[in-house]
Amino acid sequence: MDTAPLYMDTGSAMGVQIPTAGAGNTMRDAKTTQTVSAPTKEVHVEDFLSRYATSVRPGERVSFGTYFNAFPASYWRRWTTVDSVRLSVATSGAGAVIVYKSNARGALQRVDSVRVEGDAVSNFDLSLTPFGDGGWYWFDLVAGSAPLILQGAEWQAEGDFKKPGTITLEITTLNKTDFCINNLRLLAENPQALEHVKELILVDQGTQKVADAEGFAEVADALAGKLRIINQDNLGGSGGFARGMYEADKNGSDYALLMDDDVVVEPESIIRLLTFADLCKTPTIVGGHMFDLYNRTVLHTFGEVVNPYSFQPDLPSGEMTLGHDFVGSNLRHTGWMHRRVDVDYNGWWMCMIPTKVIREIGLSLPVFIKWDDAEYGLRAKAAGYPTVSMPGAAVWHVSWIDKDDLVGWQAYFHARNRFIAALIHSPYEFGGKVVRQSYAFDVKHLVSMQYATAQGRIMALRDLLRGPEQLHGLLPGKLPEIRSMMSGYSDSQFSSDPDSYPAPKMDKPPKRGHGVTPPSYVGLLPWAAKTVIRQLSLPVSDSSKERPQTNVAHQDNRWWRMSQYDSAVVSNAEGTGASWYKRDPKQLRTMMAESAKLHAALLKDWHKLSTQYKNALSEITSIAAWEKTFEAHSEKSEN
Structure with missing residues (x-):
């Protein structure tokens, strides 16, 4: 129930319309800026019939214009060979199916509708032509005087498509046995997500081995021989993920799907990433988004780039919100989410990399943790291979808002x-x-x-x-x-x-009863200089030492x-x-x-160091170099 707003929306049909010449879906006054969302009706757990079926109560309306059920049309138009889709909706009972679309500004438009009665399958053929810069498709269901049952719905594409590619799904773990067992169980309970997974590899770098955890034997049996555990020394995230890339290439898979250990996965995401990647015009890295594990409706990041001047991770657009809560503003009411977001990289909490790309540009940098995913995306981009952060594919992960990894080890x-x-x-x-x-x-x-x-x-x-x-x-x-x-x-x-x-005690009371306040922008430099001089020269009082x-x-x-x-x-x-x-x-x-x-010294030697690291890149990320590292730090026994 915590995640229901990501699948179903019981708000008004059209919600707040974005004006043709307007700036967005916000209401402003002198003090606040607030995103507006339509009121919603309570969602009832008994209405959920299965992973794919639900009941709409008499006289009520449910929208599937939601994160996991709307179709991100602009991404498919831009990156794949698909130029049209068919929406197929199977229903039982009397009511209506109504199809909507949006444009890049988030303005909503009704596309088509059909009345249904009894057991019915409603098909809508939908062009992707108008989605150059953004936009989604979705549908609403309206029940008549009796419940309307959604038996299932699919977004389909016609064509002479090749055989689906194969995946090596790799999870790197360090003493997160509970998370690993839970995700293995989730995958085992959704065999359709593993249909094209050749091998599920768990690179265990911890001292608390997953293979020794309670419940492991049960989930290993349920995975029907697809699971393999590799025990190696703690080489960090980059060492674990590089091992996944290496094994995917070695066993002949078409893709390496890298996934963190401390996540909860939406299994459908695996199918979506594979389908999208198979239909891309060129080999493409395709990644999922990250929701907050402890606040399930909060989307922590919708896409990331590296600011080239500050060389820091950044948001692709100033309109985007870091940590967007779908309870406060659903998809249909969030204008910026309808514009296609192009990225430099995708975090390796869930990221699928074609092995063709791995063979050409190498494996991860050997950097233990941090910047391995961003650097790899930039390296792939320089080689002509794009990255797509795909809406509708995601995991729940502990957000870095709840961590402080800029401080400490x-x-x-x-x-x-x-x-x-x-x-x-x-x-x-x-x-x-x-x-x-x-x-x-x-x-x-x-x-x-x-x-x-x-x-x-x-x-x-x-x-x-x-x-x-x-x-x-x-x-x-x-x-x-x-x-x-x-x-x-x-x-x-x-x-x-x-x-x-010891209990705290100030040497003297705060000035005028106020605590510490930040300096003004104008006075920042003199304030900072004064602060540094004080810290460098003024001795620490005995009471503050005690x-x-x-x-x-x-x-x-x-x-x-x-x-x-x-x-x-x-x-x-x-x-x-x-x-x-x-x-x-x-x-x-x-x-x-x-x-x-x-x-x-770094400034003085910048150009020399830059040349050294660029020249060494192909060697230190090569399959041969990583193979030596794996051989030196792998345990002999593998399950």
Whole structure:
């Protein structure tokens, strides 16, 4: 029931219309901007008859203009050989089937309708010609004086199509046995999704083996011999996903479908990705979207690009919303979602890559985690292979809003791998603003008393400057090295007991009773300079060494706030614990100087490093190079 709005919509038939010359579906006043959605009627669980059938109550109307049931026509028109589709709707009872479409602005239009009675199959032949920049097709059902039953519906295309391709579905896991067993069970219960899956590979890099988990034998039997487990050392996400690519090419599959372990999959997505990829004009990477696992109707990302100047992940359009909730605004009322979104890459929470592409451009960069998916999409794009983030195919995954992977051990990989990708792909001299922005990040971490994170980023720059030849060798040992380093910093030592730290006490009350407020844009530079000078020179009081000045919730952990304290207990993103941040002027001076020195060296050697990483790319991502790494770090026994 949590996900019902993604499948059925009981709101008004047309909802809020977007004016011909209007700007969108928003209502504005002096203080707020609010997306409008039509009122909906309650959805009843007893109306759901099966995965494909439902009942519409007498006199009521249900729309299938929803995320999982509407047809994203513009994507099929742009990327595939399909130029028309047939909507086939099987019903029982009396009522009407009404077909709608939208354009790229989200304006809705009625296309056709038919009255039905008894057992009926209604077919609608629909052209894809008008969907150049965006738009969807969908249908509504209206019941008469008795229930109208939807027996099933399909979007079909005619033509002399080739035999469906074969998939190797690979899941990389590290001690997520419950998630893995659940997804294996979901797949086993939906055999139609596995019809063209040649092999389901679980690359287990953890110490808690999935094969030893309760319920494994049962799901393994249900998968009828398609499941194979590969045990290898922890080579990170890139090592696990590269193994999936390697095995897909080795066993002759047409596609490698990469999937995270901590997800809940919609099995129908596998069929949709395969059908779309088979019909693409050229070999195309096709990925699914990501919904929030803990807030099931929230679509976390609809598509991503890499901003070439800042070299950071970005949204393709300023109209898009990160974290869109379909309860607040359904598909028919969300104008920006009707425009086709073209992307640079798709996250590897669910992404299908043709093995033809793998053979031509290689496997993942050996970078453990972070930026492997984005770099691969950019590499494929440079070779002429596009990526499509396909609406209607998705998984539920823990969103990074509920994580803080820019702080802690992952900061090393964020910093180093972003630079590697920029050295290879940035179109700007010296990588645009990536170097100066990186130094600004270091300063923010340091004035926030996040010394472990800053040290990890310094380690990243040192390794980056050593060149690309070492990357494979760093895969198994870098994470333990980082964790060992971080154990020496109080800001990375967490306690789950709130009473384990002394009660906070301020040396003096806040000015005029107000807490810390952010600086104005105009006064930012002088304020920041004054703050850095204070942190570098002013000694820490004895009382702040003995007890924290305040407790800071994770969402309030901002650099401009933290820089005003000498000591604070800060909660982590997961809410499972807190750590004690302590200002250390000596450490600050040393680390800030080293960061400046390393960034200067990076700027000085940018062109030389860029040439080195570009020249090494084909070798370090090659099947042969990864094969050596797998041989060195795989366990001999495979299930």
